[in-house]
Amino acid sequence: MAQGLRFGLIIIGDEILSSKRQDRHLANLNALLKPRGLALSWVRILGDEAGLLVDTLKQSFNSGDAVFCCGGIGATPDDRTRQSAAKALNLALKRHPKAVAEIEDQFGELAYPHRVLMAEFPEGSDIIPNAFNRVPGFSIKQHYFMPGFPQMTQPMMEWVLDTYYADAKQTPSVEKAIRLLDGAESEWVEFMEAFEREYPSLRLFSLPHISVEGRRTIELGVEGEPQLAEVGLNAILHEVNKRQQAWEPL
Known part of the structure; x- marks a missing residue:
């Protein structure tokens, strides 16, 4: 094929x-x-x-x-x-x-x-x-x-x-993600653009959510081959910690 x-x-x-x-x-x-x-x-x-x-x-x-x-x-x-x-x-x-x-x-x-x-x-x-x-x-x-x-x-x-x-058939992909607390997607655009250039084989996704109480969160993660997805998630976590952004695991 x-x-x-x-x-x-x-x-x-x-x-x-x-x-x-x-x-x-x-x-x-x-x-x-x-x-x-x-x-x-x-x-x-x-x-x-x-x-x-x-x-x-x-x-x-x-x-x-x-x-x-x-x-x-x-x-x-x-x-x-x-x-x-x-x-x-x-x-x-x-x-x-x-x-x-x-x-x-x-x-x-x-x-x-x-x-x-x-x-x-x-x-x-x-x-x-x-x-x-x-x-x-x-x-x-x-x-x-x-x-x-x-x-x-x-x-x-x-x-x-x-x-x-x-x-x-290919190696099944996996998703790895975290939830950013009280963040705005606009603050992450430049990082996401740079991430996609560095990891073209990964699918980067950003899913914002507004709770009933009005709290904003973002599910930020990657999908791809398991080992590379782990590398991508670590790159995200490195940036999150550098920014001192509050987050929680998923």
Whole structure:
């Protein structure tokens, strides 16, 4: 696998945008990526609007990113992801014989006339097994299309990572941070800029917080390879002590 491959996530469904349902795909995918030393680069949440789906998928297909797409692959008229993916690639929808076989084995005669429509994928797609109810997802051009149900999608995501990206595993990163008490982020900008120049392999983060009582604190820390993260944290502590800044461990 090429160095620098980015992972993206597209979450599809009007019910997510309206907050009728709360998304779980982002947390589930992060839980699978982090132990492998991988991370998401971007996330998009879209409704079931065909034109917007087509435009977004055209862009992501051209990006070269590995993209997980969750939702909208059912057989009802408001499920438009399969059709939009085909249109974005200028391909015909075609019934995948393995997907048809899975759906027939699961539902028998009840596979027709509607459930079998879920076996129609952009021509040239491969299937993604669905252990929950045997209605497969599909993959094409490093895009992995799965249902909107998290209990189905999480094991399908895991299968994709194990099948296509086993060689992408890296040493899992760790976070190390402290909490600055009664500090202001603006006081740390120059230090943070210098830190990023000195430690480009670490991700520096600063998370301010204001308590109910109005007290300001800052979670200041780093994420990266364990040994280097320890070095980075020590550099932060050195600066904190030099400034005589009050802090507490996390």
